[in-house]
Amino acid sequence: MKEGLRRFYSGDFNTMNQQWQSDGSVVITLSKDDENKAYRFKVTDLYGEHEEVLEDEVIDTRPPTYIEARMKEAKKHGSKGST
Amino acid sequence: MPQDHPDGTVPTVFSKADVKVPVDIQAQYITLDVDITAQTVGNIAIDVAAQSVGNISINLAASAITLDINLAASAITLDVNLHSQTANIDIDITATSIGNLTIDIEAQSVGVYLSPDWEVKQGNQKQITGSSVVADSFLTSYVTATYTVPAGKEFYLYGVSGCGHANAQADGDLNQICSARIIKTVDAAEAYQYLGGNGGFTYPFTVPIKYEAGVLIELEFKHIANHDMLYIGSMFGFERSI
Numbered sequence: 001m002k003e004g005l006r007r008f009y010s011g012d013f014n015t016m017n018q019q020w021q022s023d024g025s026v027v028i029t030l031s032k033d034d035e036n037k038a039y040r041f042k043v044t045d046l047y048g049e050h051e052e053v054l055e056d057e058v059i060d061t062r063p064p065t066y067i068e069a070r071m072k073e074a075k076k077h078g079s080k081g082s083t
Numbered sequence: 084m085p086q087d088h089p090d091g092t093v094p095t096v097f098s099k100a101d102v103k104v105p106v107d108i109q110a111q112y113i114t115l116d117v118d119i120t121a122q123t124v125g126n127i128a129i130d131v132a133a134q135s136v137g138n139i140s141i142n143l144a145a146s147a148i149t150l151d152i153n154l155a156a157s158a159i160t161l162d163v164n165l166h167s168q169t170a171n172i173d174i175d176i177t178a179t180s181i182g183n184l185t186i187d188i189e190a191q192s193v194g195v196y197l198s199p200d201w202e203v204k205q206g207n208q209k210q211i212t213g214s215s216v217v218a219d220s221f222l223t224s225y226v227t228a229t230y231t232v233p234a235g236k237e238f239y240l241y242g243v244s245g246c247g248h249a250n251a252q253a254d255g256d257l258n259q260i261c262s263a264r265i266i267k268t269v270d271a272a273e274a275y276q277y278l279g280g281n282g283g284f285t286y287p288f289t290v291p292i293k294y295e296a297g298v299l300i301e302l303e304f305k306h307i308a309n310h311d312m313l314y315i316g317s318m319f320g321f322e323r324s325i
Contacts, residue, residue, distance in 0.1 A: 011233040011322055014206065018213035018228055026213075033206050047231070047299070 002056050004030060004039035013039075025054070036062045199241055199291075202321035209238070212317040216250055217306045227316040228302040232294050239291040240265070240320040243276075243302065246283040247314045254310040259283075262307050263316060265292075268299040291320060 007013050013030040020026050026046050031038035041056035062068070097104070108115070143150075154161070165172075202208060213228030227245075232238045247261040258281055265276040276292070278284055294300055302316040 009231070009233060011209075011236055014208055015210045016212065016228075016230070018211075020213060020215035020225070020227060022216070046229070 002053050004041040004056050005053055007039060207321045207323050209322050210319050214315040217312045220306055224303050224305045226301050226303045227314050228318055231299045232296050234296050235324055236296055236322050237325050238294040238322045240318055241291045242287040243318050244285040245316040247312050250311040250313050260307045262305040264303055266301040266303055
């Protein structure tokens with residue numbers, strides 16, 4: 001069983017997004033607090049006897065490195081800031 | 084080699100770096116004094132099956148303590164005295180009746196959380212969102228978000244929101260009527276909560292709806308508008324183990 005589908009059926013997530021497609025398939029994205037990643041997979045016949053995961057991927061949900069650098073810099077300066 | 088005491092007791096001293104002592108005692112009467120002085124102690128599993136147990140005194144002195152206690156008895160007296168700078172205490176009581184419950188807290192600050200806030204703090208919150216584009220097919224129903232409560236858990240639904248808007252710019256200023264319902268399916272039986280609005284809706288529930296393991300929850304929109312719509316729905320609440 002794919003990790004995304006395992007998390008779907010075990011409830012091992014905090015947020016879930018489902019994009020239902022016109023062909024009846026659904027793209028599901030699951031994420032959990034503080035993991036910095038999300039599981040996205042496309043599945044047909046969800047809950048059905050012939051359920052099948054067609055595509056799956058793990059997404060890095062961390063902010064871009066330049067944003068992390070700015071946050072790190074802001075924390076370093078505390079509440080003083082620069083003029 | 085330690086000598087047997089005249090009363091029959093046998094003192095035993097272990098002084099190696101790593102000691103494993105599996106002990107299986109079956110006796111009518113036991114006096115067991117255990118004194119452990121070690122840098123670290125791994126797992127200590129104690130399973131006591133007896134008709135009656137006398138006094139058990141436990142004195143723990145450590146920088147960090149994790150103590151899972153599962154007591155099943157017809158009557159329990161449990162005196163707990165904690166001296167600590169910080170303490171997280173999770174208490175889950177399942178009982179037909181509770182007698183006196185006396186709590187005496189002396190602290191500089193105490194945080195009290197309502198159940199939903201506490202579950203979020205524990206990382207048990209759930210936000211389930213879904214969307215579907217609907218062609219102009221009057222009174223046809225479309226599921227936008229689904230969830231089946233896993234085995235061993237129960238889900239508390241605290242609110243739901245929905246949004247519907249035109250899928251084409253030419254229809255953007257028309258009424259965007261949303262008709263939705265939450266479906267709970269168990270053994271082909273269904274229960275509903277009906278929702279609706281023009282353009283969208285948000286309903287926080289003052290009393291949560293509880294769903295048990297195995298229940299399929301669906302947020303379903305019924306297409307009423309006379310143009311193609313995009314429907315987005317969200318259910319939010321928390322889930323905990325039972």
